[in-house]
Amino acid sequence: MISLINIIDVGLGNIRSIEHWIGRSNLDCKRVFKIEDFTNNAIIIPGVASAGEYMHRLVDLGLDREIIRRSNQGQKIIGICLGFQILTNYSEEDGGIECLGIIKGSANYLDNNIIHNGWDSFYFDIRELQNNFYRKRKKIVAGRVYFNHELRVNIECDSYSKKLVNNITSFAIKDNIFGFQFHPEKSQRTGQELLELII
């Protein structure tokens, strides 16, 4: 029996949108409020929150250490937007905050106080992953994806990553860790195909 996909719920983030996203692909998920709630399936850390408050709540609930422990054991972690940014060691948001450190790097404000909202193109061929253990019929997802952020992730370790023309890391994959700066749950067909490819 396939276990449920975990969505971290610390009372922040667009959890409902993530549930809808998963539901549209006929997959099942559950919210994780405490350590005992985790299953062995993928763990999704949603976006639409600020790093300071989000990390504060994760630490308070002890979920930070549990996510790190499970990531070290090879459990799939999917960070979306803010969820991607806090996979790094440090975020500049809210005056600076220590993050999970699952991917070596940091989240920094975009240069010259610019913002990045809207749609950009996306292309991902899963066969390009070095440790490709995916056995899916569909190999490529291409289309457009939705961004809404003011910080970008700077990765300081080897990973499979794609950048946009303005040097924003669109997404990064390191072994069992997936980070998406865009919102696949709100990226219409492309987001749906991506979910079905990586889960």
Place this chain on the structure above:
Amino acid sequence: MSFRVGSTVLIDFSGNAVQSYNFNTKRILGKLRQVLKFLDAYEVDEIHVIVPYKGKNNNRSLQIFSDLSNISISTPLGIGGGITMENIEIIAQDPFFERCIFNSAIFYDTQLLKKVKSLMGHQSLVASMPFIIKNNDLMVYNSMDDNFKLIKKEVWKEINNNFNEIILLDAASEGSKGGFNFKVFDYIEFPNDRVLISGGLTKSDIRKAKNMDLAGVSIDNFALHSEYSIKGLR
């Protein structure tokens, strides 16, 4: 970054999507669920759902937003109208949307904006600014007073600090194809690439908005009637 073509949907207190003309007359379009599903199928770039209210909100918005949360759509969503200090914790606790849209808070409630920033991030904050130009002054609608108010120069600094983007709605042309009043750009002090425009938009207005490197447009009645092809406008 591509030019965005979004759509604004107004909801009445019964939860119906309504069409607005001249910032006043409302006509029921149908159930909100159906309207959102249509827009999602059209693949508009984003949807703004607004509960237009005047004066103090009676928390009806909270119920409307709660009902809305069960609608599964894959298009980015912003909500506005009736988000207050009293209900923001509840609204931000389980969002089905990505952005919050504010009007009266522009004038009064920086504490509320700070709270939203701490819960949802600065990128989620959008200002809705219905405007008219009267006697060579820019007047912006304030829903709390149900009136258009003169925007002082110093307010723009606050708007720049507090908001990720603004939506300029030409109230005089709303609901028509009368043309958007681009003269508003003589008055605003906000980066063009963080501005969306709405109200009275014609196809040539949309081309002009693109040429000005605006963030995008929000079309309402015409998107809902499929009078414009969304893909063609991008």
